[in-house]
Every structure is written in structure tokens, then in C-alpha cells.
Amino acid sequence: MPHDGLWGIGELAERAGVSVKTVRFYSDGGLLPEAARSAGGHRRYGPGSLERLRMIRSLRSMDLPVSVVRRVLDEEDTAGRAGGALEDAVAAQLRTLGTHLRALRWREAALRSVQECPAAERPARLRLVGAVTAPPDTGPLARFWRGWLPPRMPARSVTAFLDVAVPQPPEDPAPDQVLAFAQLYAMVSRPCDQNAGPTQPHAHRAAGARESAVLYAGLAEAYGLAATEMRQDREPCPGQALDAFVDAYTSAGTTADTPGFRRVLARQLAADPRIDRYWELTAELTGPPGGPPEPTAGAAHDWLRAALDAEAEAARS
Known part of the structure; x- marks a missing residue:
């Protein structure tokens, strides 16, 4: 950690295992606020940014849209922890996934029905x-x-x-x-x-x-x-x-x-x-x-x- 306790965008990206482009995307979208700018105008991020970035990546890995990720993070910022917004998001995603799985099982059985009948x-x-x-x-x-x-x-x-x-x-x-x-x-x-x-x-x-x-x-x-x-x-x-x-x-x-x-x-x-x-x-x-x-x-x-x-x-x- 530098003497001022802040990381540059490249350092944060390296520690999180993502690209600079990814950090910039979330930062520009307001999901990952920068703590300050250097004298040269470069972004600087505070110590909590790494954990926040990991949280964003985890939420996005579940295919949650950016708008939902924003609600979860806003609730965490306000209440100090993820609560109802995260619970609702996970429940909604499970329902969506269940629908997709039912569709896949139905399509598989339909294809087998075609495959198993006489040519x-x-x-x-x-x-x-x-x-x-x-x-x-x-x-x-x-x-x-x-x-x-x-x-x-x-x-x-x-x-x-x-x-x-x-x-x-x-x-x-x-x-x-x-x-x-x-x-x-x-x-x-x-x-x-x-x-x-x-x-x-x-x-x-x-x-x-x-x-x-x-x-x-x-x-x-x-x-x-x-x-x-x-x-x-x-x-x-x-x-x-x-x-x-x-x-x-x-x-x-x-x-x-x-x-x-x-x-x-x-x-x-x-x-x-x-x-x-x-x-x-x-x-x-x-x-x-x-x-x-x-x-x-x-x-x-x-x-x-x-x-x-x-x-x-x-x-x-």
C-alpha cells in the first residue's frame, strides 16, 4: 500500500485479478467510487475498494444485472451489510435459473422423442x-x-x-x-x-x-x-x-x-x-x-x- 493509503487503477486491477478496463467500467458506472485523483489526474482508490470490487465481481458472476448490483451495494453502504436487496436478487435469479433448467430439460426430452421415433x-x-x-x-x-x-x-x-x-x-x-x-x-x-x-x-x-x-x-x-x-x-x-x-x-x-x-x-x-x-x-x-x-x-x-x-x-x- 502506498504511503497515502491509496492504490492506482493498475494496482487495484492487479490485486483483484481483473483488467484495468474492468475497473474503469465499474468506476465510470458509479459502482466503484474513486477516493481521489493524483496530481496528474489519475484515479486513486481506498483500501475498501478491493473488497468492493470483489463483491461486484461475485454478484456479476451470478449474472445479476448492473442495476441489481447497484441496489445491493447501495444497501450495503447505507446499512453496513447486504440484506434484503441481496436476498431478493438471489431469489429472483434462482427463479430465472429454474425456468431455464426446465426449458432445457423439456427441449432434451423433446429431442429424444424425435430421435427415438421411426425415421x-x-x-x-x-x-x-x-x-x-x-x-x-x-x-x-x-x-x-x-x-x-x-x-x-x-x-x-x-x-x-x-x-x-x-x-x-x-x-x-x-x-x-x-x-x-x-x-x-x-x-x-x-x-x-x-x-x-x-x-x-x-x-x-x-x-x-x-x-x-x-x-x-x-x-x-x-x-x-x-x-x-x-x-x-x-x-x-x-x-x-x-x-x-x-x-x-x-x-x-x-x-x-x-x-x-x-x-x-x-x-x-x-x-x-x-x-x-x-x-x-x-x-x-x-x-x-x-x-x-x-x-x-x-x-x-x-x-x-x-x-x-x-x-x-x-x-x-
Whole structure:
């Protein structure tokens, strides 16, 4: 250290292991204030500059922008230590890094999906998985369901249903899961066929805000009960799950639960449009690789419909 306790820009750069250009850049930007100027106009830096420069380099090594580095240093100057600004910066950087890592894992699985399919199918597979962003956006799936649900359904009920119906892509997907999501994306993104007939279940057509809220709250309960039965490999049959399923429709329509109503409901459900492929792909996407699929809302609905049909068949026997 010179007799005046100050370093020149070259000395500081050498001790910090950086170039003079780097020191000058941070100094000109106000991150590394100079203590004085020599008689010849050269910059001079105080004893705390070395540690400050090392702090700047550490923050920049984490890819923190200069504006964030400035906030961290300002807080350290004011409070005598790095605190909330540094904590927020690290947390934000971790979130950004997590997004980048998820995108890389998704791209790797997408490329493996292309690599592992037959050579003749690779161009089509590439177009299919390449249409999906990485990490994937579930917005198109949510928009699909918003068009399917009753138009007057309360926002809270819509949100609750979307939480169940819109699958969240796995953090570390297998190639088959990337393919399933890409197929889901293609399915909900294609233009609607205006000549394909009704696109919503019969119960939706006259459902107001109250009726749709009651209906979907009841269906959620019934689906949960049916899923428990399905996990135990039980065949569709009358019971608590079916009663809850029928009750969802009777409560929404203020109709009594009678054998006649159940027969009418079975016929209406049989005529409703079906989106089995959506639920099949959802099961592939959310289930453990190589393991049994977790029951989806669609699978539970089909189980309950089959239970309703089985009950009707038993009554006719």
C-alpha cells in the first residue's frame, strides 16, 4: 500500500485479478467510487475498494444485472451489510435459473422423442413437439376449457375446475410425456368444426351461475369418490360415488332423485359430446413413467357413467 493509503487503477486491477478496463467500467458506472485523483489526474482508490470490487465481481458472476448490483451495494453502504436487496436478487435469479433448467430439460426430452421415433415419422414428430414452447404454456388448455364450461359459471368455480382439468407439465419430463403434451396442445389449438354438432354437455345449455357452481362442486366431490374406487380396481357399481354424482345434477336442477330421473340422466350423458382423447393424454402426462395412471376427472366421469348404466341394467333384470 502506498504511503497515502491509496492504490492506482493498475494496482487495484492487479490485486483483484481483473483488467484495468474492468475497473474503469465499474468506476465510470458509479459502482466503484474513486477516493481521489493524483496530481496528474489519475484515479486513486481506498483500501475498501478491493473488497468492493470483489463483491461486484461475485454478484456479476451470478449474472445479476448492473442495476441489481447497484441496489445491493447501495444497501450495503447505507446499512453496513447486504440484506434484503441481496436476498431478493438471489431469489429472483434462482427463479430465472429454474425456468431455464426446465426449458432445457423439456427441449432434451423433446429431442429424444424425435430421435427415438421411426425415421419416417421424425419430420412430423418434430413439427408436433416443436410447436410447444419450452417450458410449455398451459394457456391454450385453459382457454379450451373456458370455452367448454357454462358461459355464466362463477369465476371461482371455473378456477377450481381448471386446477383439476389442466395438467401441469412435469419438471423433468420423459419423451413420451413431451409427446402427450404436444398432442394435447395440437388438440385444443385446432380450429373448431362448426358442423360437428353440440360442443358442450346437455347440462350446460341452460345452466346459470348458481346452477353451474352447484353442478361442478358436486361433480368434483363425486369424481374424488370415484377415483378412490378406481385406485382399488373396483368395477363401476352403485354406491356413495354414484349417489354423489346424481346428486350434483339433481341439486343443480332442483330435481328429485328418482329411478326415472336416473334413466333420463343416463340417456343424456350417453348423447353428450366426448373428449376421451384429452383425458387419455392427460393421464399419460401426469402419471408416473411406467406406472399406473392416476385417475383423471374424465376417467372418473366415465366410471360413474358406467356405474349408472350398470344400475339401470340391474333394475331391468
